[in-house]
Amino acid sequence: MGFPILSTILLAPVIGSIAVLLIPGKNSKAIKVTAALFSSVSLILAVLAYAGYDRTVGGMQYVENIPWVKTFGVNYALGVDGLSMPMVLLTAIILFSGVFVSWKLEDRPKEFFFYMLFLVGGVFGVFMSRDMFFMFFFLEMAVIPKFILINVWGSKYKEYASMKYTLYLLGGSAIALIGLITIFLYAADPSRGLGYYTFDIATLASVKYDPAFQKFAFFLLIIGFGVLVPMFPLHRWTPDGHSAAPTAISMLLAGVIMKLGGYAIIRIGINFLPEGAKFWAPLIAALATVNAVYIAVVAMVQKDIKYVVANSSVSHMGYVLIGIASLNAAAIDGAVGQMFAHGIMAALFFSLVGNIYDKTHTREIADYGGLAHQMPRVAAGFMIASLASLGLPGMFNFVSEFAIFVGAVQVFKVLSVISIFAVVVTAIYALRVMKQTFFGPRNEKWDHIKDAKGVEMVPIVLLGGVLLLFGFFPHLIMDMINSGVAPLAEKFVSLKIGGIF
Amino acid sequence: MSQYAWLIPVLPFSSFVAIVFLLKKSKAASAAYALASMVASFVVALGILIEKVQDPKAIEIAVNWLNIPEMGNFRGLNVQMGLLIDPLSAAMLFIVTFIAILVTLFSIGYMEGDEGFSRYFAYLSLFAFSMLGLVVANNYFQMFVFWELVGLSSYLLIGFWYHKPSAADAAQKAFITNRWADFAFMVGIILLFVYFGTFNFAELGPAIEHTKDAAFITLIGILIFIGPVGKSAQFPLHVWLPDAMEGPTPVSAFIHAATMVAAGVYLIARGFILFESSETTMLVIAYIGGFTALFAASIAIVQKDIKRVLAYSTLSQLGYMVMAMGVGSLTAGMFHLTTHAFFKALLFLGAGSVIHAMHHEQDMFKMGALSKKMPVTTWTFVIGSLALAGVFPLAGFWSKDEILLAAQHHNFTGLFVLGVIVAFMTAFYMFRLIFVAFFGEKKSDHHAHETSWLMTLPLVLLSVFAVLAGFLNSPWFYEAFGKSFSTFVFFGEPEIPHLDLGVAGLSTVAALAGIFTAWLIYSRKAIPAESIAKKFSGLYKLLWNKYYIDDFYQWLFDKVMFMTGKALDWVDHHIIDGFFDGFAKLVGFTGSKLRLTQTGALQNYALVIFGAVVFFVLLASTPLLGGVIK
């Protein structure tokens, strides 16, 4: 089996979280260094794993398997394919930059880093699990610590936001869990399915589910995971949750937690239940269009800069959903790419907003103005994020959005054209924020503010660099994603779903 | 030489990267690197142009950039980045790099002492890179990529003085207006790809030929044409261009002459086969172009800001080019683009020189009598204006005639008449500007002085081209060399240039009449301008307010879109949140009532437990209730 690289990536933050607990709370420097150390282990190994993944072979690689509960077929089984590898890399990057974003945090750093590292362990687990049981287990592990993180370290309506976040997500999980259990039981049924208990995703995917059952189970999954994505009208936890959360947690929320939903819909939803997916696809596409355009318009009128960014996240996830709903290779490739691109972009946005907030102690856009005079580097970073957000070529977001639209237009003509319109609205609000925050005459009020430097530059450079790298050389990542998506798309081709108009 | 074509866009890009990461501390080094890279690009472009003149065969080099394979009935996404070197792109490369050098040179003088000196040259290099990348593109996707980058660089440059709110607004307006157009453009190329499975110009050509006049070709054609409507500032997406004057003046020259607005016209030329395949598309293009020409010229007549007059004149000239394309003559459009690049760059740099000398005063009614203080600027400006007005034998004469000829030739009588009227208006507003700003008496207490050689040298060079460039497509040139612009850049059959004396005479009369009218009103003051304005005050107000289109858009933006946003935000907060929060409140309410049974006193619980035990025991032992214990 060789070196268990995935387990190491997964356990590094978990061990790190325990190590942090052992350090006295007063020694915040040591805590941060420890957190940085363990997150860099994850990052380095994730990059190595990414580079070492054999795209020509495809499929699950770096597999690990430890039986856990044999009676129910539960295995601690890890592995990554073209779909999950980019997500693992994304998580590692965001964790690493998140640690540096929190470098100045002095309020109970010990507990903060404990929860943060612990939850990232869960996120890694979701993306790596080849076992449905563990996938769900890790999903919950990733979701719960957020409640405490928002509630204790948050700002502005944090109690309301953390409660809202937790209730929405747990409600979603509950519905998804029903779906997962019905699938599990269906597959275990001797007359219709396999006749033995298994949680193995690949095996479950090979079962032929009855179309009526598919429609039912897919509905549960799309509602359950749709909360995470979030899908209109289940999106309301996002603006409040993102805005109330501390910076690093907003990064993780927008960067990876939202992606868990999209990932689960692809990995379990459309993989297990293609016909159910086909049945519900028009509805999802319609809701996704609402997501993309409606929320973009809402983002346009926000007064709080964090609400703008949070709403923009929802809007961008609308592209992901319409990509998934299109059920063809180009669109799903684009959707996965968009998850990656948006994750990085949103993290960059939030880290910069956090940086500004730490210095100005206000989030009202109207209070800013002319900040480019005092913080040119932050302005440059913000410009990169804004441009990525509005899908400018040269940023990876453009490539993935384009792929989504090429795929989606072939299935939903009108809906996809409407959702492409969101790029216009995105430009409006992104540039509006850019202008009102950074442009204009020098504002004496902010003359005491210092530009980002030292560790503060780590996230800006890292995240901006990744966006540009994949924007210039998209095949570095799109080939890998395609190797993961192709088998899925094959399924739809063999089912004769869809076609060219 | 063509194998080095990739250097042309890459060199300015290297300049951008180098300035941003290494050189930004040193102003001299930044400017020097930028200038050197432009010159190097120009040398390569010149080599390619010479090569193409000798052998016009198209050369295409491409690398795979992204490949998502097809699956079943669905298209994947197969994208290449490449170079297409043919006469069209070779000519364009030459113009762009040439103007870029002069603009860079001029900027060194103009931007002297500016805080963001290095940043300026970084953006300028990025602008050149994007434009050159667009010109060499061999497919629609690459075109779109660089198209957007052109938009970005113009955003950065228009908003270069970001401390000025008006500049920040103008930059935003430019980008967003273009974004609307790009939305349609993007939908267009996506549909194109979905139908034909390729973005490549060469591969699309034959495929489109087979589907001539199909409804979807018209649809795609019009969608893609909306892209140029935005970039080349055609009605109704023209509003950004006059505002784009907020950028440094050399940037305006660059935008108006060689980059941004030229990109739109170039795209029409590049995708000509697509537009030409549908008669409807061509009609739309022709009439939008013609309308813009007239519409913008009428606004230019009343403007007072020297740069705004030039801006509306650009709009009007772009209308000409688009109209030329629309009536079916690629050559005429491209030729006008070429000559226009020279004299419009000249005019803008001249205006920049004036503004620099006037310490950023732009109102021409506060200038006057500049001819004595700034002879070089004045006379080069006059040459540029004559060329723009289309006076024989300057560049504008030849290219405008070509357009009028094309309109006449393809039986667009309406557009032909319109073209002549616009020629009159053009001459009028340009000479109004000249008589007011450069001649007559001083209208304010200014101390203008001639600018440094860095700024006048480009003016002189450009005026030489403004005089001579037109001959490229004159019958005499053809007789002398056996080649001309129209046998070099063309679509379908090459045309041999000829001079139609009727058309030439008509347009010359129109131009001279325009100049004469301007002289009457503004120099002789035979009819005072104020009295005309008073007499037609309604019309004057309409023109002065640019037909209220800007205000209308502002209203749409502020009222309609923003109010919609507010309304949707309200829905989000009250209806959707109301539903889910209401659900949560219901649960909370139920809980708060049921909680009353939980007294918190342990002994009550114990009693309840005991009572329950007794109850169940009784239940289990009562035969009537199905009890089993006897």
Added chain:
Amino acid sequence: MITLQHYLILAAALFCIGLFGAVTKKNAIAVFMGIELMLNSVNINLVAFNRFLAPAKLTGHVFAIFIMVVAAAEVAVGLALIISIYRHRKSTAVDDLNLLKW
């Protein structure tokens, strides 16, 4: 002759007394004593059943002894808790112990 019924009645009476004490007393020690009474009434039951129904086996006795041990442990823990609470709050009235009440 003393029959099983007598023991059961005794145990029931004792249990009721204990329950009454546990439910009504305010003092935690008194509540505790009530609980002890209830436990002991159960012990009486167990031993009585053992004696009358299956004299050959010792199951009831074992149970009774087991309960005593548990009760002793419980007393130890319980009293410790009560003392600790008393130290903090200067009271052993159960009505005062409503810190967790929301």
